[in-house]
Amino acid sequence: MNVAFFFEVLIGGLLAGVMYSLVALGFVLIYKASGVFNFAQGAMVFFAALTFISLVERGLNFWLALVVTLAVMVVLGIAIEKVVLRPLVNQPPITLFMATIGLTFVLEGLSQLVWGSQPHGLELGIQDVPMEWLSQSTGINISQFDIFAAGVAGLLVAVLALFFQYTRIGRALRAVADDHQAALSVGIPLKHIWAIVWSVAGFVALVAGLMWGARNGVQYALTFIALKALPVLILGGFESVLGAIVGGLIIGASEKLAEVYIGPMVGGGIESWFAYVVALLFLLVRPQGLFGEKIIDRV
Amino acid sequence: MKRTTLMLAVGTLAAAGFTGQAWAQVKEQFVPASFYWVGPYAPGGSGIAGGMLDYFKMLNTRDGGINGVKLTWEKCETEYNNARGVECYERLKKKGPTGATLIHPLSTGITYSLIEKGTTDKIPIVSVGYGRTDAADGRVFPYIFPIITTYWSQNTAKIKFMGQKMGGMDKLKGAKIVNLYHGSAYGKETIPVLDAQAKQYGFQVTHIEVSHPGNEQQAQWLQIRQIKPDWVILRGWGVMNPTALKAAQRAGYPREKIIGVWWSGAEEDVIPAGDAAKGYIAAGFNVSGSNYPVVQDIQKHVYAKGQGEMEDKSRVGSIYYNRGVVFGMITTEAVRKAQERYGKGQPMTGEQVRWGLENLNMDEAYLKNLGATGFMQPLKMSCADHEGGGQVKFQQWDGKQWKVISDWISSDQKLVRPMIEASAAQYAKEKGITPRDCSKEK
Numbered sequence: 011m012n013v014a015f016f017f018e019v020l021i022g023g024l025l026a027g028v029m030y031s032l033v034a035l036g037f038v039l040i041y042k043a044s045g046v047f048n049f050a051q052g053a054m055v056f057f058a059a060l061t062f063i064s065l066v067e068r069g070l071n072f073w074l075a076l077v078v079t080l081a082v083m084v085v086l087g088i089a090i091e092k093v094v095l096r097p098l099v100n101q102p103p104i105t106l107f108m109a110t111i112g113l114t115f116v117l118e119g120l121s122q123l124v125w126g127s128q129p130h131g132l133e134l135g136i137q138d139v140p141m142e143w144l145s146q147s148t149g150i151n152i153s154q155f156d157i158f159a160a161g162v163a164g165l166l167v168a169v170l171a172l173f174f175q176y177t178r179i180g181r182a183l184r185a186v187a188d189d190h191q192a193a194l195s196v197g198i199p200l201k202h203i204w205a206i207v208w209s210v211a212g213f214v215a216l217v218a219g220l221m222w223g224a225r226n227g228v229q230y231a232l233t234f235i236a237l238k239a240l241p242v243l244i245l246g247g248f249e250s251v252l253g254a255i256v257g258g259l260i261i262g263a264s265e266k267l268a269e270v271y272i273g274p275m276v277g278g279g280i281e282s283w284f285a286y287v288v289a290l291l292f293l294l295v296r297p298q299g300l301f302g303e304k305i306i307d308r309v
Numbered sequence: 310m311k312r313t314t315l316m317l318a319v320g321t322l323a324a325a326g327f328t329g330q331a332w333a334q335v336k337e338q339f340v341p342a343s344f345y346w347v348g349p350y351a352p353g354g355s356g357i358a359g360g361m362l363d364y365f366k367m368l369n370t371r372d373g374g375i376n377g378v379k380l381t382w383e384k385c386e387t388e389y390n391n392a393r394g395v396e397c398y399e400r401l402k403k404k405g406p407t408g409a410t411l412i413h414p415l416s417t418g419i420t421y422s423l424i425e426k427g428t429t430d431k432i433p434i435v436s437v438g439y440g441r442t443d444a445a446d447g448r449v450f451p452y453i454f455p456i457i458t459t460y461w462s463q464n465t466a467k468i469k470f471m472g473q474k475m476g477g478m479d480k481l482k483g484a485k486i487v488n489l490y491h492g493s494a495y496g497k498e499t500i501p502v503l504d505a506q507a508k509q510y511g512f513q514v515t516h517i518e519v520s521h522p523g524n525e526q527q528a529q530w531l532q533i534r535q536i537k538p539d540w541v542i543l544r545g546w547g548v549m550n551p552t553a554l555k556a557a558q559r560a561g562y563p564r565e566k567i568i569g570v571w572w573s574g575a576e577e578d579v580i581p582a583g584d585a586a587k588g589y590i591a592a593g594f595n596v597s598g599s600n601y602p603v604v605q606d607i608q609k610h611v612y613a614k615g616q617g618e619m620e621d622k623s624r625v626g627s628i629y630y631n632r633g634v635v636f637g638m639i640t641t642e643a644v645r646k647a648q649e650r651y652g653k654g655q656p657m658t659g660e661q662v663r664w665g666l667e668n669l670n671m672d673e674a675y676l677k678n679l680g681a682t683g684f685m686q687p688l689k690m691s692c693a694d695h696e697g698g699g700q701v702k703f704q705q706w707d708g709k710q711w712k713v714i715s716d717w718i719s720s721d722q723k724l725v726r727p728m729i730e731a732s733a734a735q736y737a738k739e740k741g742i743t744p745r746d747c748s749k750e751k
Contacts, residue, residue: 012535015531015535019528022527022528023527023528026525026527118347119347122347126620126621127346127347127348127351127352127355128352128577128621128624129352129548129551129577129580129581130580130581131551131580131581131582131583132581133583137584138555138558138559138585139558139559139561140559140560140561145561151534151559151560151561153559155559156559222524225552225555226524226548226551226555226581227551227552227580227581227582228581229349229352229547229548229581230347230348230349230351230548231349231524231547231548232524234349234522234524234548235524238525265528266527266531269528269529269532270528270531270532273532274532277518278516278517278518278529279492279519279520280520281520281525281528282520282525283520
């Protein structure tokens, strides 16, 4: 076995996993705060990235477009809370889940209606090319864009951790996540918290959309990256930010290694479902995921 | 009460009789516009639909239709989904005074789903540049038309192009070629012909699958880097194409050595990849550009009046748009041909249009008359040959536009046609079909 190649696959897989984690984070935030599995997270990534690039192409400055898109995502978060979630308070989780499925199709349709269905290129100023010094010294190709994306993901996790741990809103979010009724009884306004968390998830969707859009172009297929986040969530746990990161790393590395070393023996094209094999195996051993909260029901 | 009911019944019958009579006199040719304007493959679907419908509008405005028969259509969104495609077909097949003229499913999967339905309903299923390759044998597949160049033919032209670039077909011996394909019926369609050509020329071919939709290809390109191939054939669709070009850049593989199928060779496939697409080569059965008389007529008779299908007018003249114009020309010229035999100025049935398609001969003079010299290749169809063309042009992306870098390159019919006939014969055997005797067809 070529050891350098093995490490290239492994490192590449870990970095790809970070990209999955970026999407998984959005799911985790909403699940933590409301217990809702937001099926629409992929559509939010697409909507955010498409809005951003469409504004840039219409002449807006990069940073201004970023701010405007962020504002759009905040408005979207508030609108979702008012129109979709608030009328469904106290409904079973499956009802809320179904509502987010509906939301997915609305967002996908709305995005294409407003901005069209054409794909767009997105440049963030970081070339997606191998780092030459590393390539020359070790023979391993690692893209500088992947390193940049990993840095962005790390920064995002740090900001979210600080936000949750040290701000008043963050503490309120954690209280709501622990127990809706108890949080309400001490005066935490549930509807405001939900609007905030959906807005933060919108921000995460924008960051994920920019990273994935810069890598593959901004197009409808961005909605499919949610499917890449699902095994990450199963493995890492639905309520854990750390789980989203660790889960992403494990899924990314294992699917790439499987595709390269097992794929050729079985005809290839296995990485998309192999990630779910890994996640299901973890599920058998630890149903709540690596970092999920263990649920104990007393009867 | 009874009197009122009787009058109503008489009135209804009279109205029905009048409608039926009027319907029979309506000089309209109905064509289903069963495409996709939303979803992951919308850039291709919307561009082709736009080109075809704009061409119909132009003919209606400029010429009053086909010998006075106006073209009509109804849109149906398939989302590139087989079930939706069949639903659209069923919904639209009986519309218009003579039913559907023909249908362009714009999906290899939907084409497969419609093979038996179209044959039973006598409605031609026209798959221009895609679809089931062995359906080119019209003796077994009387209503299926994989017109222009099948995937198998296209692949042989690609290998010929590679041979030319390497300095001769003998130079292919010992060469390594990777076939990077979309994990679908469309993606797998060319594996047999590539394997046959590998034996013929002595090159080594490795087939690497990319799972749908193809937005993650790091592992595949790491394998390609290990193999160090002389060429990579990119058989992608949608997001798989720009992702492949970006991943090739990350793996340090030269884009000049990647040859795409024509569903990987539009502006929409390269623009999202940015600089990573520079130098990439793709096959084509039509070219881009708006300086062709046929496109200029569309601009003059349709867009100047604000009636164009494309919201983004810059897409007029793009690869997909012009491909739609080719779809439009083939459709309308088949109707025109059918009218020559079955009645000039009359709407044609699907069965009559099938005859029109089988007797279509669009040579250089014909194309010039349509304002499409160099826009597409000449076509000569027959009862046995539902392909009719079999040539390919190659184009290279320079970062801003596609530049044609070859003449029309012929496919290797000596290899392809026997494979088509053998595969079609096998299908006929499985389905209990007795192939038509084309010498008895008039």
